[in-house]
Amino acid sequence: MATDIKGTTHAVEACAVMKLLPRRPRLLALGEPTHGAGTVLDARNKLFRQLVEQEGYRTIAIESDCLMGLLVDAYVTSGTGTLDEVMEHGFSHEWGAFAGNRELVRWMRAHNEDRPASERVRFSGFDGPLEITGAASPRQALTSLHAYLSAHTDTDLLPCAAGTLDRLLGSDEQWAEPAAMMDPARSFGRSAEARELRLLTDDLVALLDARTPQLIASDSHEGLHLARLYGRTAVGLLRYHFWMADTSPSRLPWLMSLRDSMMxxxxxxxAEQGPALVNAHNGHLQRDRSTTRMSGRPLEWWSAGALVDTRLGEEYAFLATVLGTMPHHGVSTPPPDSLEGLLYALPDDSRVVDAAGLAAALGGTRPAPRVSPYYGYSPLDPAHLDRIDGLVFVKDVPQS
Structure with a gap:
């Protein structure tokens, strides 16, 4: 496929990214095709630093546990804890071990030093407290929500006492049972206690919403945002556990959908709080349906990016990272007729690519989809090109 695409590429700079967009979006998402790749994270960090400094973004959100991320935010905004502590305890999926994530957190803390609160960059995890092996207990989210309402509303309005929640929650181990991911019978999610907790959580969230004016007056917008996070997380976890206990063919589609819905x-x-930068797998941030195979079955569900895009429109932008080689995982030079192959033929190690310009240069013919030999790397589907705002191409990913 002989196509001149050089004119669609630019240096990896924030100004090049912004020229691809009609205006500064409230959520600017940068996806990645694999997790933990050093050069990919380096490109992310460079862009995010520039976008903070030049475009006024004040939150960086990562595909990591939203509750664990509160530890990282406390560190980068006020210096609570140490870098080692937050890298160990502030990330899920073991992503605190990635050097690129450590450098991002280190830079955020240094950037915020001596700056007023209004100019500090916040950190947020936006994934649920979920791992591939299962889901966390809803205890932290639910008891934190109850404690907030107890402190700021009439306790007579609460649907239950804290002791009732503790009794119904029981041990955290029964919620986090690893065997439940493969065996619904091992899940606690449809027990009588879990069903009662879902009803009580619904009432607690309803009370939080109904008392919003009072809560803002007695506490702060910041406190209310945190309480709403606890409420969303408690609802999402209880719903996730409910479907973990399901035995029908709908179980896996529900679980995949629920995770992206929580995201x-x-x-x-x-987005309600201000402009934010987002980083996660391309599959979570794309505007198209996500697909995978589990237990020999094809699964489809709407990605978080697709759900957000329907609400925000042009206030949501998505850049997909694509890569050329990852030799240590058997990902060699891409076929010349693939999208990655066309970009790999260019002389630069990394480029920002105008997706619309690239699509126009390709005309009605899309490159052949690349096939990955490595389960941890997902090549870009060329059919998605029209629904992507830009690409960040990284030519080679050496072993970190």
């Missing part, structure tokens, strides 16, 4: 709800909440 989308957290991203929309961040």
């Amino acid at each position: 989308a709800a957290n991203l929309l909440a961040l």
Whole structure:
């Protein structure tokens, strides 16, 4: 496929990204095709630093546990804890071990030093407290929500006492049972206690919403945002556990959908607070349906990016990172007729690519989809090109 695409590429700079967009979006999402790749995270960090400094973004949100991320935010904004502590305890999926994430957190803390609160960059995880092995207990989210309402509303309005929640929650181990991911019978999610907790959580969230004016007056917008995070997370976790206990063919589609729905709800909440930069897998941030195979079955669900895009429109922008080689995982030079192959033929190590310009240069013919030999790397589907605002191309990813 002989196509001149050089004119669609630019240096990896914030100004090049902004020229691709009609205006500064409230959520600017940068996806990645694999997790933990050093050069990919380096490109992310460079762009995010420039976008903070030049475009006024004040939150960086990462595909990591939204509750654990509160530790990182406290560190980068006020110096609470140490860098080692927050890297160990502030990230899920073991992503605190990635050097690129450590450098991002280090830079955020240094950037915020001696700056007034209004100019500090916040950190947020926007994933649910979920791992591939299962889901966390809803205890932290639910008891924190109850404690907030107890402190700021008439306790007679609360649907239950804290002791009732503790009794119904029981041990955290029964919620986090690893075997439940593969065996619904091992899940606690449809027990009588879990069903009662879902009803009580619904009432607690309803009370939080109904008392919003009072809560802002007695506490702060910041406190209310945090309480709403606890409420969303408690609802999402209880719903996730409910479907973990399901035995029908709908179980896996529900679980995949619920995770992205929790992500989308957290991203929309961040968008209400101000402009934010977002980083996650391309599959979570794309405007198209996500797909995978589990237990030999094809699964489809709407990604967090698709859900957010329906609400925000042009206030949501999505850049997809694509890569050329990752030799240590068997990902060699891409076929010349693939999208990655066309970009790989260019001389630069990394480029920002105008997706609309690239699509126009390709005309009605899309490159052949690349096939990955490595399960941890997802090539870009060329059919999605029209629904992407830009690409960040990284030519080679050496072993970190």
